Amino acid sequence: MTAAIIDGKAFAASLRVKVGELAAAFAAKTGRKAGLAVVLVGEDPASQVYVRSKGKQTVEAGMASFEHKLPADTPEADLLALIDQLNTDPAVDGILVQLPLPGHMDEQKVIAAINPDKDADGFHVINVGRLGVGQPGFVPCTPLGCLMLLKDQLGSLSGLNAVVIGRSNIVGKPMAQLLLAESCTVTIAHSRTKDLPAVVRRADIVVAAVGRPEMVKADWIKPGATVIDVGINRVPAAEEGKTRLVGDVDYAGAMAVAGAVTPVPGGVGPMTIAVLLRNALVAAYRNAGLELAADAI
Ligand code: NAD
Secondary structure, three states: OOOOOOOOHHHHHHHHHHHHHHHHHHHHOOOOOOEEEEEEEEOHHHHHHHHHHHHHHHOOOOOOEEEEEEEEOOOOHHHHHHOOOHHHHHOEEEEEOOOOOOOOOOHHHHHHHOOOEEEEEOOOHHHHHHHOOOOOOOOOOHHHHHHHHHHHHHHOOOOOOOEEOOOOOOHHHHHHHHHHHEEEEEEEOOOOOOOOOHHHHHOOOEEEEEOOOEEHHHOOOOOEEEEOOOOOOEEEEEOOOOOEOOOEEOOHHHHHOOOOEOOOOOOOOOHHHHHHHHHHHHHHHHOOOOOOOEEEE
C-alpha cells in the first residue's frame, strides 16, 4: 500500500484564491484594501526571505502590505511605539512582528503590545486564551494550516487518537488545542516522553513538530494513520556541497505504512503564509464589523 500525498502546495494555492475573492469583496464594501503590516527587526537572512514572501503574497491577494524594517540595534521602546501606531492605524488590519527578535528585546512584552484583534499570528496571550476556551480569536498560522489539511483529508476528526510531537507555543501547543476542539483524544509528546515510538503507534493522526531530521520512523506509524510533518530540516545532499530539506518523518518509510502523508517541501510549509493572509483578512472583516460566514474561509 502507498499512502496518499497531502498536497499542501495546491491547498495553499486554493486558499489564496479564496482570500483574494474575499479581499476584493472587502475592498468593494469598504472602499479600501485590507492591510497587513509586517515588522522586521535586524537582518536575519531567513527572516528577510519570509518577510519578502509575506509582502509579495499579501499584494498578490489584493491586500495592502506595510513593511517596516528596523535596524538590529533599535531600542525596544521604539519598536513598542511603532506597534502602538499600527494598533491605531485604520489602514492596518493585521500586525505581524517577525520572530526571532534581537537578544535585547523581550519577545513576550513585544507580542503583548499588539492589539489582540490585529494579532494575525495568534501569539498574544489573549488569543492563546481564546483558543483554550473556544472563543473566536486568532490561531497561529502553521497549526491552523495543519488542521485545514487534516479536515480536508479526513472530514470529521471526532474520536480519533491524535499525537502531537513537540510542545512549542508556535506549533505543538496550539495544534493540540485545535485537535481537542475537533474532539480528538490528544496526546502531546515531547523531549521527555518515555517510549515515544509506542505513543506514536496509538495515533490515527500524527503531527510531528520537533526539528529533528527523519526522527519518526515507519515502524512507529499505525497502518493507515494520517501523518502531518511540520519539520523543516536542512541536511547534506548526495551531491557534494549541496543540501536538501527533509521533515521530522522518514517520508519514504511513512509512505509505505500510513494512509496519507504531507511531503517536505510542499506539505505544511506553503500553508503558513496562506493562513497568515486568511487571518489578516478575517481581522479586517471583524474589525470593520462586516459579516463573514464561519465557513467562508
Ligand atoms: P521548537 O524547537 O520550539 O520545539 C520543538 C519541540 O520538539 C519541543 O517542544 C521539544 O520538547 C520537542 N522535542 C525535541 N526533541 C525531541 C525528541 N527527541 N523527542 C520528542 N520531542 C522532542 O520548534 P518549533 O518552532 O515548534 O518547530 C518545530 C519544527 O517545525 C522545526 O523543524 C521548524 O523549522 C518547523 N516549523 C515549520 C513551520 C512551517 O512549516 N511553516 C513553521 C514553524 C515551525
